[in-house]
Amino acid sequence: MQKKAGVGFYFFLIIFVFVIMFPFLWILLSSVKPLSELFGPEAFNWFTSNPTIQSYISVFTIRPFHLYLWNSLVVSTITTVYTVFVAAFAAYAIARLRFRGKSIILGVVLSVSMFPQIATISPIYIFLRNLGLTNSYLGLIIPYTTFALPLSIWLLVTFFRKIPFDLEESAKMDGASMMQTYFKIILPLAVPGIFTTAILVFIAAWNEFLFALTINTAESHKTVPVGIGMFQGQYTIPWGEISAATVVVTVPLVIMVLIFQRRIVSGLTSGAVKE
Amino acid sequence: MAKKKGLSDSLKRERKLGYILIAPSLLLILAIAIWPVIQSFYFSMFDYRLNDPTKSSIHMDYSLDLERYLNNQPFLLTALDNEIEVAPPEVSEELEDIKQNIENYDEELLQKDGIEERYNEVNEILFNYEVPSSELKFVEIDGSFGEEFEETFGQVESRLVELESQDALENARRLTGLASGLNDSIIEPNFIGFEHYSNNLTDSRLWKSLGNTMVFTVVSVGFELVLGMGIALLINKAFFGRGIVRASILIPWAIPTAVSALMWKYLYDGQNGIIAKFFADIGIIDSMSVLLTTPVGAMASVILTDVWKTTPYMALLLLAGLQTIPSSLYEAASIDGANKWKQFITITLPLIKSSILVALLFRTLDAFRVFDLIFVLTGGGPANSTEVISLLAYKVMFTQTNFGEGSALAVIVFICVAIISTIYIKFLGSDLLGDGVKK
Numbered sequence: 001m002q003k004k005a006g007v008g009f010y011f012f013l014i015i016f017v018f019v020i021m022f023p024f025l026w027i028l029l030s031s032v033k034p035l036s037e038l039f040g041p042e043a044f045n046w047f048t049s050n051p052t053i054q055s056y057i058s059v060f061t062i063r064p065f066h067l068y069l070w071n072s073l074v075v076s077t078i079t080t081v082y083t084v085f086v087a088a089f090a091a092y093a094i095a096r097l098r099f100r101g102k103s104i105i106l107g108v109v110l111s112v113s114m115f116p117q118i119a120t121i122s123p124i125y126i127f128l129r130n131l132g133l134t135n136s137y138l139g140l141i142i143p144y145t146t147f148a149l150p151l152s153i154w155l156l157v158t159f160f161r162k163i164p165f166d167l168e169e170s171a172k173m174d175g176a177s178m179m180q181t182y183f184k185i186i187l188p189l190a191v192p193g194i195f196t197t198a199i200l201v202f203i204a205a206w207n208e209f210l211f212a213l214t215i216n217t218a219e220s221h222k223t224v225p226v227g228i229g230m231f232q233g234q235y236t237i238p239w240g241e242i243s244a245a246t247v248v249v250t251v252p253l254v255i256m257v258l259i260f261q262r263r264i265v266s267g268l269t270s271g272a273v274k275e
Numbered sequence: 276m277a278k279k280k281g282l283s284d285s286l287k288r289e290r291k292l293g294y295i296l297i298a299p300s301l302l303l304i305l306a307i308a309i310w311p312v313i314q315s316f317y318f319s320m321f322d323y324r325l326n327d328p329t330k331s332s333i334h335m336d337y338s339l340d341l342e343r344y345l346n347n348q349p350f351l352l353t354a355l356d357n358e359i360e361v362a363p364p365e366v367s368e369e370l371e372d373i374k375q376n377i378e379n380y381d382e383e384l385l386q387k388d389g390i391e392e393r394y395n396e397v398n399e400i401l402f403n404y405e406v407p408s409s410e411l412k413f414v415e416i417d418g419s420f421g422e423e424f425e426e427t428f429g430q431v432e433s434r435l436v437e438l439e440s441q442d443a444l445e446n447a448r449r450l451t452g453l454a455s456g457l458n459d460s461i462i463e464p465n466f467i468g469f470e471h472y473s474n475n476l477t478d479s480r481l482w483k484s485l486g487n488t489m490v491f492t493v494v495s496v497g498f499e500l501v502l503g504m505g506i507a508l509l510i511n512k513a514f515f516g517r518g519i520v521r522a523s524i525l526i527p528w529a530i531p532t533a534v535s536a537l538m539w540k541y542l543y544d545g546q547n548g549i550i551a552k553f554f555a556d557i558g559i560i561d562s563m564s565v566l567l568t569t570p571v572g573a574m575a576s577v578i579l580t581d582v583w584k585t586t587p588y589m590a591l592l593l594l595a596g597l598q599t600i601p602s603s604l605y606e607a608a609s610i611d612g613a614n615k616w617k618q619f620i621t622i623t624l625p626l627i628k629s630s631i632l633v634a635l636l637f638r639t640l641d642a643f644r645v646f647d648l649i650f651v652l653t654g655g656g657p658a659n660s661t662e663v664i665s666l667l668a669y670k671v672m673f674t675q676t677n678f679g680e681g682s683a684l685a686v687i688v689f690i691c692v693a694i695i696s697t698i699y700i701k702f703l704g705s706d707l708l709g710d711g712v713k714k
Contacts, residue, residue: 012509013516017523020587023538024526026549030541043547090300098286099293105301112308114696116644118665119689122672122682123314124307146308153300178292207531209647210665214673225533229651232537239541246538250530257525261518264525268588269595 024250031055031243038239055244064219065245068227071216075140075223076205082141083148084156084198088190091156092182096168106157113150117210120146125214135218143211148201155200158270159193160186196267199260203253224249312689315682319472322465323679329462336464337421339384341397342412343460351453352377358445366443373431380427383420390414413462421461428458471683480659480667481684485691488663490574491649492642495581499638500631502582503589508619510590511597524587532584536651539580543567543652570660573653577661581648585641589634596630597623629703636699640692664688 030038033048035055042048059065094102124143125134133139163186171181212223222230228245231238257264321333355374359367385391393414400407416424432454439447475481510520527535542550545564555563565572600623608618624631646665649655655662655670662670665688672681 009509009514013514013520016506017520020523020527020583023535023542023583026542027538039547044549044552086299086303089296093293093296097289097293097296099290102293105297108301109304111696112304114640114692115308115312116665116685116688116692118644118646118668119315119685119692120308120311122318122678122685123311126678127311142307145303146311149300149303150308178289203529207533209531209533209650210669213650214669225531225647228531228537229533229647237540239544239547242537242541246534249534250526253529254522254526257529258522261522261525264529265521265591265595269592 027243027246027250030239031247033240035240055240056248059241059244059248063227063231063241063245065227065248067220068222068224069249071137071221072206072223072225074137075144076202078137079141079144079148079205080198080202083145083152083201084194087149087152087156087197088187088194091153091160092186094153095157095160096165096186097178109150109153113147113154115146117146121210121214124211128215135216135221137221139215139221140208140211140223143215144205144208147208148205151204152197152201155197155267155270156190156193159190159197162193163189192263196260196263199256199264200267315689316686318678319680319683319686320466320468321679322467322470323677323682325676325678330465333466334415334462334464335466336415336417337424338413338415338462339421339424340412340460340462341394341414342401342407343456345394345398345401347453347456347460348377348381351450351457354446354450354453358450361445362443366438369434369438373434376427377431380424383423384416387416387420390416418464421463424461425458425463428454428461432458465679467679471680472687475680475683475687480662481664481687483659484662484664484667487574487661488643488645488665491578491581491645491661491663492639495578495585496635496638496642498578498582499586499589500635502586503593503634504631506586506590507593507597508623511594521591524591527584528588532647533651535584536580536648539576539583540567540652543576567653568657570657573657573661577649577652580652581642581645584648585638589638592634593627593630596627600626632699632703636696636703639695639699643692643695644688664691 029046029048032051032053032055033042034050034052037043037045037048037050093099094106120143124146128134128139128142133142167185167189168181171185176184206223207225208223209225209229212226213229216222216226228242228249231242231245318333322330323333324330352374355370355377359370359374362370385394393411397407397412400411432451435444435447435451435454438444439451444450510517539550542548543566545551545562545567548563548566551560551563551566554560554566560566560572566576567573604622604626605618608622613621644665645663646669649661649663649666650669653661655666664684668681668684668688671677671684675681
């Protein structure tokens with residue numbers, strides 16, 4: 001199958017990339033159009049002759065978009081740091097230590113990651129409402145554990161398993177305790193895996209919609225996906241602002257994906273491929 | 276012997292450490308994921324509505340609203356006394372009997388554990404024209420006593436209404452009014468068992484939403500698998516610009532579904548949508564508005580968006596599977612004269628079977644749980660033609676604030692997901708958990 005690529009192949013590739021990227025391209029072009037050119041016959045022109053950044057300005061002035069960004073950043077970062085921290089210990093134990101019930105535990109972790117969010121939302125909502133945690137950061141961080149923790153454990157277990165066992169054995173021979181082995185030998189080697197896990201958990205938390213929609217309903221505590229999703233009014237849809245906001249959230253993600261693509265791919269495929 | 280003992284000691288320590296290390300994760304999963312699912316099931320057996328004060332919590336027992344009781348009962352007794360004085364003898368005898376019943380019940384009530392204290396407290400608060408807190412005013416009473424309440428005061432009211440209809444009372448309005456107020460002070464248990472399930476399973480809206488979910492899942496995952504496989508096979512070679520292709524594959528996957536749904540809503544728009552115009556121009560659809568305003572168009576739009584967003588991801592998973600196949604296998608096969616198709620069937624497919632199944636499992640479950648894509652893109656419309664089961668559960672819970680019924684729907688989603696995973700895991704076997712230690 002390892003063949004040299006021909007002209008036809010590159011032609012296909014260009015079409016493929018174009019189809020995938022077209023919506024972004026169109027949104028980018030729309031975001032700099034004046035509002036009047038978003039409707040009517042001019043709506044289908046590729047380029048505008050009067051580019052403007054009016055939509056970008058109104059996203060940050062008329063709408064509290066900077067608040068949405070901040071909220072998403074805070075919630076996703078804290079969720080990522082705390083779940084990866086907790087999961088790192090569990091994953092180490094599952095991957096490296098000998099004790100009974102391991103595969104049952106891993107099975108539980110995997111099944112929990114398949115739980116539909118809608119099945120947990122009513123008790124979680126009532127619980128958070130009774131504690132007065134709706135419209136707070138903690139109100140999202142707690143429910144985000146439901147998907148972030150199983151995901152972290154699952155990914156970290158596969159990364160921890162890849163670290164050679166000989167290293168541990170020789171550390172043990174040298175008289176290192178098990179926690180010493182963990183912190184001095186395993187953890188440094190697992191850093192790339194932990195980092196990859198963190199990226200994937202962060203993206204999952206950043207993109208979460210249902211909990212954010214139901215638990216944080218106040219403008220001041222909305223996250224980016226819900227904030228943008230709720231841009232649409234009852235009768236009109238502000239396409240200019242939506243395009244600008246989409247560009248604002250997509251550009252950092254595109255940069256992140258470009259930098260970390262190898263890691264992300266290895267993380268996404270680690271559970272699915274047997275080596 | 277000594278060595279063996281030492282080994283088992285270290286094994287014991289290792290085991291202990293293992294349990295300590297997984298404990299925090301397990302506790303969190305238990306508290307935040309498993310317990311809520313159990314509670315959802317529990318909620319689903321109650322008539323539990325947040326917007327109705329008598330149903331805004333779940334209770335198996337009767338409870339008595341002391342505020343309402345004490346705002347009616349003493350006044351009813353006084354009103355009865357006044358009536359007895361002026362009424363003709365046979366009527367006053369009847370009224371005496373009614374009064375006796377009310378007083379008997381009151382006495383019994385005060386003998387119940389812990390009620391008298393709160394009874395007096397509420398009474399005092401009301402006497403000062405203040406409002407008692409809801410923790411104070413609602414007292415739980417057991418089933419038989421609750422039924423007795425309903426019987427006693429139901430009879431009181433009906434007897435007074437009877438007398439009213441005979442025109443035998445001076446102040447009939449006041450008496451029946453107070454009696455009915457008193458009747459309202461009891462709150463029945465809102466436990467209803469499996470009623471939500473039987474209601475929903477006979478409701479066409481549930482079946483329609485389940486059908487929509489199935490159509491969405493099967494069609495979109497089917498397209499994603501075939502297209503993803505095609506793409507994976509094509510790009511499974513060394514070529515210039517791999518990085519760019521890989522990055523562009525990842526971008527649709529990485530951006531929030533809600534954002535991509537909104538983006539596509541713009542492209543599908545009946546007046547200004549470029550994709551709608553493109554489809555209309557090449558003749559796939561009759562007019563631009565077809566996409567979001569007709570049932571079939573809306574479902575197709577939703578599926579197309581999902582295919583756009585996740586085919587690349589599927590291709591990536593399959594590509595990773597393909598890359599584990601040693602090329603020597605293909606070389607040997609082509610020496611034996613096997614053509615490309617034969618190679619695909621006999622080498623590629625069997626070797627990436629588990630990759631395909633894992634990818635299918637995750638994608639099927641994701642598609643079955645779909646919520647944000649449809650919530651933002653169509654809102655379930657037009658005419659509920661794209662309403663999936665998660666969206667229906669959401670609407671019942673948060674738009675109608677009917678948490679009991681919403682939880683029942685959520686449990687139905689959970690059961691469906693459990694069935695789908697069980698079927699896949701049967702095929703996958705223990706492959707999925709893959710205990711790498713054994714290798």
